[in-house]
Amino acid sequence: MGIATGVRRNPAVREVVVVGGGPAGAATALLLAQRGRDVVLVEASRYGEPRFGETLPPEINPLLRELGVWDAFVRSGPLASPGLVSAWGSPHPQETHFIANLHGSGWHVDRNVFDHVLSDAAAAAGAEIVAGASALRCTPDGDAWRVALSGDRERPLRARFVVDAGGRNGTRLGEVAREVDDRLLAIFLRLAFDADPPRDTRTLIESAPDGWWYCAPLPSGETAAVLFVDPGQYVRDGFEIAEQLASAPLTCERVGRARIAASHVVHVPSSIRRRAAGKGWAAVGDAAASYDPLSGFGIVKALQSARAFADALDDDSLAAYDADVRRRFDAYVAQRRAYYDLERRWPDRPFWRVRFTEAAIDGRSDSRTR
Numbered sequence: 001m002g003i004a005t006g007v008r009r010n011p012a013v014r015e016v017v018v019v020g021g022g023p024a025g026a027a028t029a030l031l032l033a034q035r036g037r038d039v040v041l042v043e044a045s046r047y048g049e050p051r052f053g054e055t056l057p058p059e060i061n062p063l064l065r066e067l068g069v070w071d072a073f074v075r076s077g078p079l080a081s082p083g084l085v086s087a088w089g090s091p092h093p094q095e096t097h098f099i100a101n102l103h104g105s106g107w108h109v110d111r112n113v114f115d116h117v118l119s120d121a122a123a124a125a126g127a128e129i130v131a132g133a134s135a136l137r138c139t140p141d142g143d144a145w146r147v148a149l150s151g152d153r154e155r156p157l158r159a160r161f162v163v164d165a166g167g168r169n170g171t172r173l174g175e176v177a178r179e180v181d182d183r184l185l186a187i188f189l190r191l192a193f194d195a196d197p198p199r200d201t202r203t204l205i206e207s208a209p210d211g212w213w214y215c216a217p218l219p220s221g222e223t224a225a226v227l228f229v230d231p232g233q234y235v236r237d238g239f240e241i242a243e244q245l246a247s248a249p250l251t252c253e254r255v256g257r258a259r260i261a262a263s264h265v266v267h268v269p270s271s272i273r274r275r276a277a278g279k280g281w282a283a284v285g286d287a288a289a290s291y292d293p294l295s296g297f298g299i300v301k302a303l304q305s306a307r308a309f310a311d312a313l314d315d316d317s318l319a320a321y322d323a324d325v326r327r328r329f330d331a332y333v334a335q336r337r338a339y340y341d342l343e344r345r346w347p348d349r350p351f352w353r354v355r356f357t358e359a360a361i362d363g364r365s366d367s368r369t370r
């Protein structure tokens with residue numbers, strides 16, 4: 001459904017409500033406001049609770065410039081990331097230096113700070129921000145939507161168009177059914193060092209018998225270390241972090257002497273919504289399609305999808321937007337499977353057994369175990 005741009009603010013029925021102020025929702029609100037639309041951004045938090053996904057590849061740089069937030073981003077104190085070290089499929093680390101990257105360095109960020117930079121920019125561009133309120137329900141209301149909010153807002157919002165930017169678990173808006181390609185469980189550790197933190201500021205990725213690790217320094221001086229495991233195995237067997245660390249020598253060397261300042265367990269499905277847009281609604285970012293963090297592209301994808309959606313709304317081409325979300329997801333799934341197929345050291349361990357394809361096991365290319 002296309003809607004006219006430049007509509008004056010009507011307090012009774014707003015033009016667009018964006019639910020979720022993560023990177024996808026905040027960038028969507030920013031772009032829509034920059035294009036003269038009346039937009040309200042509803043964010044459940046006040047950017048004070050833990051958020052995950054703190055490493056940005058160099059490909060983020062042109063997107064931040066296009067959004068007009070580059071200076072604010074640099075002022076917010078991100079930590080430059082000079083590259084990536086990966087031991088995957090072999091114990092020998094492979095290095096990728098961003099010095100050779102066209103876009104410059106990558107970054108490690110405090111996600112609350114990063115997401116706040118984007119929502120502040122949306123506010124400066126004219127979006128109304130409602131923080132600390134959750135959208136509880138979205139129901140059709142004539143030719144608009146009624147969005148019921150938690151907290152003390154007296155009346156529900158009404159809007160002609162609603163965008164679900166509520167993340168990988170989405171909100172209850174539009175058609176919510178999803179196709180799941182894979183499910184991981186992330187055991188997230190925020191690690192503090194009593195002595196000097198590690199000098200190496202590159203992202204470290206290392207596969208291990210029961211899953212894989214990544215480590216990324218944070219601007220605070222702490223380090224995020226995340227172990228991705230199979231949810232079924234986690235429930236069945238549980239995991240000893242010390243034992244898991246011992247099976248990942250490079251990760252152990254980097255963070256073995258740290259203490260755990262905080263830990264969280266998060267479900268991380270790799271999945272796509274059956275439809276990313278319909279009459280009067282669309283989903284952006286992880287709410288449309290969520291990728292395995294191994295891709296390292298969740299936040300880049302969030303900003304790209306915000307732009308693709310904003311363009312589609314302008315051009316009245318939401319069906320093409322929906323098809324594009326699907327096309328990109330299919331390409332990502334093929335890449336993800338090929339990457340997991342590179343790790344052949346533990347074919348009998350539960351994590352790798354279910355992620356191996358028949359093509360990897362016997363050299364055929366046309367069929368899969370899952």
Ligand SMILES: Cc1cc2nc3c(=O)[nH]c(=O)nc-3n(C[C@H](O)[C@H](O)[C@H](O)COP(=O)(O)OP(=O)(O)OC[C@H]3O[C@@H](n4cnc5c(N)ncnc54)[C@H](O)[C@@H]3O)c2cc1C
Pocket residue numbers: 019020021022023024025042043044045052053054055056133134135136165166167168170171186188226266267268284285286287291293296297298299300302
């Ligand atoms: C452990 C882990 C590590 C990761 N590492 C990386 C990484 O290093 N690099 C990378 O690029 N990506 C990484 N990712 C992926 C990345 O975090 C996501 O792809 C990205 O955050 C998606 O942005 P989003 O805006 O779509 O969703 P989110 O960032 O999930 O934002 C959703 C927002 O919606 C709000 N919300 C939800 N429901 C409601 C509601 N009902 N009402 C109001 N607000 C609501 C939430 O508070 C939140 O602010 C990682 C993910 C995980 C789980």
